[in-house]
Amino acid sequence: MEGIGLTIIIYLIGLFILYIIIETAVRRGINSSIIGLYLENKYGIQDTREKKNSFLDDDLNKD
Template structure:
């Protein structure tokens, strides 16, 4: 039973890492493509995540 739980956890961790790698590669590929550069220049479209504030920016200890 312990081996099955460890296998499931390692599979989930592996899939999460694979997701991060694929998402980053696709975003960089789109941003560096000619169409991505055209959209950014013409419409001012940038990555949505750049505009989002982190929850750490509203930290109460910052004051």
């Protein structure tokens, strides 16, 4: 019974890692494609996830 639970956990972790890899590849592929660049230029559509500022941008040590 313990082996089955461990197997399921490892399987789910593997699926999650695979999801992250595929999602990143598709997003980068669409953004760098000709159609993606056309839509960005024509409609001003941009990926907002990459433009967010972090709290580290206003760090006091930055000065």
